[in-house]
Amino acid sequence: VDQVVHVPVQKQVQVPMVQTVQKHVEVPQVEFVDQVVHVPVQKQVQVPMVQTVQRHVEVPQVEYVDQVVHVPMEKHVHVPMVQTVQKHVEVPQVEYVDQVVHVPIQKQVQVPMVQTVQKQVEVPQV
DSSP states (O other): OOOOOOOOOOOOOOOOOOOOOOOOOOOOOOOOOOOOOOOOOOOOOOOOOOOOOOOOOOOOOOOOOOOOOOOOOOOOOOOOOOOOOOOOOOOOOOOOOOOOOOOOOOOOOOOOOOOOOOOOOOOOOO
16 A cells, blocks of 8 residues: 655755954054044944744645646537528509409200101012
């Protein structure tokens, strides 16, 4: 069984230390002649000394676990748009003119049909 163990990383850095040493110097004696000279006033300002201190920080190691997720794909289909437009059409007007026409009526009459049949007759001779 694998187990993830966090191991902190430590660094050591050498920081140089600044030292100030006093030095004795011999100064020859000089005769001072007083003369009034205007000297601007100078201020002394205390400048703080910046000291950097190293700090140890634990950085946790991060493990990424990937998971496959199914994402459905979208398809775009162009659907034509049907547009109905009204169109004005001129329809010609038709005028019906009625005219009375005299039509003779034919009568049907039953006509008997005559059928002639030939008959042979013997005539006696006298």
